[in-house]
Every structure is written in C-alpha cells, then in structure tokens.
Amino acid sequence: MSDAATTRRGIPEASVARLPGYLRALTTLAGHGVISVSSEELANAAGVSSAMLRKDLSHLGSYGVRGVGYDVERLAAEITAALGLTREWPVAIVGMGNLGRALAAYRGFEERGFEVVALLDGDRRLLGEDVAGRPVRPMSDLPGLVADEGLAIGVIATPSSGAQDACDRLVAAGVRSVLNFAPAVLAVPDGVVVRNVDLSTELQILAFHGQRVAAAAAATTSEVVA
C-alpha cells in the first residue's frame, strides 16, 4: 500500500535513524527560546541538507507552515510521538565489565526517556555487588523483569564470547530490541531488532580514511600517479 520497503507501513529506515538528531536539535532550540524554525536552519543544526530534512518530515505528515517554517514545540512533539517516546522504555544492561559499568553510570538514558531497570551479569561472583547504586542481578531475573517491569530493550556489554548467550536469554525472556556493544554478529529470530555499536569497527573505518589522507599527502609531495 505504501511506497517502498520502508519500516512496513511507515517511515523509511534511513529517515527513522535521523529523527533522533532532529529531536535533539529541536530540544536545543527550544532551550534557547526559539519558537519557530525553517527547514534550512533546522537542517543546519542537525547536520543534514534542508531537502532531506523536509523529505524526512513529510513522512510524518504536514507539520510545517509554508512561508514560515516549523513550530519548534509542535514538531518536537510529533517526532517524539513518531519514535514512540511518549512512554518510558525500560532497559536492562547485561555485562558488568568496564563498559557495562560506564553505561550503568551514564545519566543520559533517563534524560531521554529510558529507564535502566536492572544491571545483570552471568558471573555469580559479581552478584549483589553495587554498581552506580544498583545491585548486580543474575540472568535468571530476566523473565521476571519482562513480566513485572515491562523490560523491552536489552543492552549487551559482555565480552564477545558471551554475547550470543546473553542475547539468547534476552530474547527467550521476551525482549525484542537489542543494542549490542560486543564485537560479534548476533543471530536472532524474526521480529527481534539488533543494533550494533562497535568501537573497533569505527576506528578501523577511520583508519581507512586516515590512510587515504596519508596517501594523498604522499602523492602531492612527490607528484606521481597518472
């Protein structure tokens, strides 16, 4: 019925991935007391082109005013609704190593509508230990967390060797959204969404570009290449 292999009945994946950026820019503008903003201005603040911003927003509906721009509060509310951020999303962090502890201590989740409801680890020796004011709990608590707290999102911060197991237990408990920091490919059944964040991968991509810069510099220095 709709247009393309979007998120089925809805917004293209690429657009969805940019909405949080728009929301952040709008929130900043609102904080500065800005009432109305043009696509050009908002696009600048979000680091995209104005045409792309308008196309992205057109998927949500017509919330702008021709000749004027967008009402900052209104648009922020619409994007918030589109992303499903009108409710709080309970999150559990699995793996209490360095990264897990840093994530547990990160205060930014709450600010953006996510509530860390539990810190988990498969290592019995860590159980009960206090991390950022919360006790480390066993993986066996997962089903209860889904049932009682509505746990919906799992963050995997385990070593890569334990990532698939952590993922399996999250999925078995009913979690459908996973944010994976482990450098591993996770196999999940249909209907479960995994997003990967990997520091090494990012650095390696930067290395590729750094290498190009180095190569270009060398070429300029000693004018070679046809």
Place this chain on the structure above:
Amino acid sequence: MSDAATTRRGIPEASVARLPGYLRALTTLAGHGVISVSSEELANAAGVSSAMLRKDLSHLGSYGVRGVGYDVERLAAEITAALGLTREWPVAIVGMGNLGRALAAYRGFEERGFEVVALLDGDRRLLGEDVAGRPVRPMSDLPGLVADEGLAIGVIATPSSGAQDACDRLVAAGVRSVLNFAPAVLAVPDGVVVRNVDLSTELQILAFHGQRVAAAAAATTSEVVA
C-alpha cells in the same frame, strides 16, 4: 574513471564499513585453524549475504579461487592492507568522564592495531590524575602529540557542550579523523572525517521498532485496521 561516488578512486563507503566485520570473522576462523572458506560461509559468519560479500571483496581485487573459496590468511592480510591496518594508529581520548575512563580502560584498542597515546581533558583539576595507568594531560599537549607521536585519530568523550571545542582543538593540531561519542553535530573543515556514536540515538531507534512491535501486538489482539 571508476564507477560511482565511492571513496574516490576506490571502495564504496558501504563496503568499507563492512570490511572490519569480514576481518573479524576471518580472524576468528583463523583462530579455529580454518584454512579456506567459501563466500557463503564467510558471509554467514559476518552476517551478510554471500552476493554482497563477493561484491565487496571484488573491490579489493581477485583474491579467491573459483571452485574453492578464499584463503583465510591471505584474505585477512588483503583486508588489513586495504583498511590501512598494517601500521599502528595513535589515538587520543579527549574527556575523562565516565565514558572516557571506560574507553581508556578498554583493552580492545591495542588488539586491533590502535595505540592510545594520550588521555586529555580540558578541566585543570583532572590534570595529572591517573586513569588506567596513564596521566590525564592538558589539551595544549595536542600539537606536540601530533608532531611527536603521529597522533592521527581523536576520540571525543566530552559532554556535548564541550564537544565542538574539543574537535576544533584536535583539528587545529592536525588530526583528520574523529570518533565522536558526544550527542552533538560537529562542524569540521573538508578533509576531516567524523564518525558519530550516540547511545541515545541508538536507543531511540530501537524504541521506534519496539513501538511497532507493541502496535502490531495490539492490532492482532483486537483485530482492527483495514
């Protein structure tokens, strides 16, 4: 001369972003003593389709053997070279808050060819403090790090309010590659590459999908919608 808006004379950006995943899979296979691998097997291990894997690898050259597959060691070496990982890349981490400290303690950088040569912070009160066995150094050390250590990549782990300033100082010192963890859009001159990693953005994208799941479940329960 070549095909498209690739990385100009080379590999499409989308392919480059997948190469680290292939390299990781190959390293794992090599660790298990595997000598040769087919595109199908390697694609599975990396979580992509075999057609995509072959197309990606074709940008590097012809390193497979028809009817057989790829030599694991050989292909790993080729990808390593393509990514520019035959040398070590010096990295500096800016911002010694929770996240910066976790990154400083992360031992995975060294394993993949990156060397953390300095930990920096703009806050004078932190100077000299020991973090993961290294002293926190002032931002004014940056030019020296580029000149003496060949610093090439900066990791920004500051609060968003300080991110642009940190970035400006990195760029002014000569750094051309930046990995930004702050939830902010960074403005940089041409030739500087920025990659963004933002936890909140990732969670918000997952919230969008979680919402869809919730909506679908509700629709199934009480059969509505045309």
Place this chain on the structure above:
DNA sequence: CACTGTGAATACCTTCACAGCA
C-alpha cells in the same frame, strides 16, 4: 513572498543470475 511539501531525476546500494575458471 518565503518557505514547505513533493513529483521527477539522479545517485547509490543490493540482489540476481550466470559466464568463466581452477
């Protein structure tokens, strides 16, 4: 009249399907 919303054009990416080679 300035700015949005959007078809049309373009660029890019992925998948298909098979020719060609060890």
Place this chain on the structure above:
DNA sequence: TGCTGTGAAGGTATTCACAGTG
C-alpha cells in the same frame, strides 16, 4: 563440478526544482 567475479536488474535513498500555499 563448485564456487568466484561481475554485468544487469531491481530497490532504496538523496537531491533537484518547482508548484502550492499561508
């Protein structure tokens, strides 16, 4: 024979450019 490498096809995403409108 079995698997790679790759043109061609099919999708998706982005940009262009302008008609429409408060």
